[in-house]
Amino acid sequence: MKKERLTAWSQINSSEVERPRGWAARSVLELGATRSAHGRQLSCRAHHPSYPSPYYRDSYTMLDVTFVPEVSIVGADASSLASLEEGSSALTLECRADGNPSPYVWWTRDGQVIATNGAKLIRAPITRNDSGIYGCQARNSLGTSDSVKIEVDVKFPPRVTWVGPDTVVEANLFSEVTLECKAEGNPSPSYQWYHNPNLSSMSGHLDDGYPISSTPQLLLHNVSYTQHGRYTCIATNHIGLEERSHQSEAVTLNVLGPPVGADTSAAHAWSGAEGRVQASVCADPPPRRAAWLWGSLRLDVPSHIGRYKTLEPTNINGCYRYTLLITYEYEYVGRTCLCATR
Incomplete structure (x- = not known):
């Protein structure tokens, strides 16, 4: 370590009273007491020809700065x-x-x-x-x-703490429904709602539904039968470069109201073949009775008269598809209608 030479503030040489030929030297050094000076070692060097070569002696002290x-x-x-x-x-x-x-x-x-x-x-x-x-x-x-x-x-991954207002929600046709999802996580999670209209699918995978909203609250206006089904909330955040997510329990929405429809389709058949006429009706609860009307003919569901046969309805996403089978003896074009009551 390189030594730094300091200059004394004063030095006094005086003879001793009892020994006039003896001299006493007193050197005074003034230093500012700084934090950086704590622990530094100081040495005082006295030179005199009576000392052995190299004719000086050192005295040491350590600075203790509080x-x-x-x-x-x-x-x-x-x-x-x-x-x-x-x-x-x-x-x-x-x-x-x-x-x-x-x-x-x-x-x-x-x-x-x-x-x-x-x-x-x-x-x-x-x-x-x-x-x-x-x-x-x-x-x-x-x-x-x-x-x-x-x-x-x-940081911690998201967890859905509440979804509702209940696991099963019933709403009247054309009313308004609000679903809500609450989640904890750090960073704060984002939200995604998925709708699966098929109540029979219980696998819970996202592939079973499609995204419809990215807000914690899902507001459904003028509810229709197409909006019935299972609603699932996904909370997502990112920790570092990784995406973390948590899926809520499903909320089932049942839309209640009178039958709405019927949506019919055209059918063609040739003599000796079987024609198939279909119509769809949406309702909840399901229609209790349904009948096909053709001119003066009324055919309840399910029943079979001559070359006319009606089948049990098929439930498709809360709507009911009715099928009328006709065995044609000649080429025919006509109109039929479906009447459903609850």
Whole structure:
């Protein structure tokens, strides 16, 4: 280490009273007491021809500068703090205090003193409850340091905590319905609603439905039979580069009202072949009775008269498809209609 030569403020040489031929030298050095000077070694060198070669002697002393503590936090780099995830990450911080006399160190979270392993703060594994503003301070007999603070923000994947208003919701035809989804997560999750009109499908996969909204509340105006079925909420967030998601339980919407339809289709057949006429009616509860009307002929469902046969309806997404089978003896073009009552 390179030595620095200091200049004395004053030096006095005086003879001793009892020994006039003896001389006493007194050198005074003044230094500012700074934090950086603590622990430095000073040497005073006296030169005299009576000393053995090289004709000087050194005397040493150590500077002991007292000062109020200063603190810093070790282990709080931005990259490690940004990637803290509940259950899989650990946090180790150290409150490093520089003070003389030796200081006492403590930690706080959101302004409250917390128990730690001395100057070290260890959370392994870390949980969402460990999030907060952490500060460290130190104190000695001269005073207390300023508080150094950092924010710990623990990430965790989303979880749907509530969906409703119930698992089964009944609404009248042409009314208004509001479904709501609530989820927790950090970062705050986004929402996606899916609609699966097929009540018979219970697999719960997203492929069974299609997205209809990206808001926590799903507002359905002027409800129709096509909107009956299962509604599922998906909450999603991103932790680092990974997408995390959680799917809610399904809410079943039953639309209640009178039969609406009938939607018919054209049918063609040749002599000796079988013609198939179909019509769809939407209703909830299902129609109790249905009949095909053709001129003066009425054929209830299901029944069979001559070359006319009606089949049991098929449930398709809350609507009911009725089928009339006609065996043609000659080419025929005509009109039929379906009457359904609940």
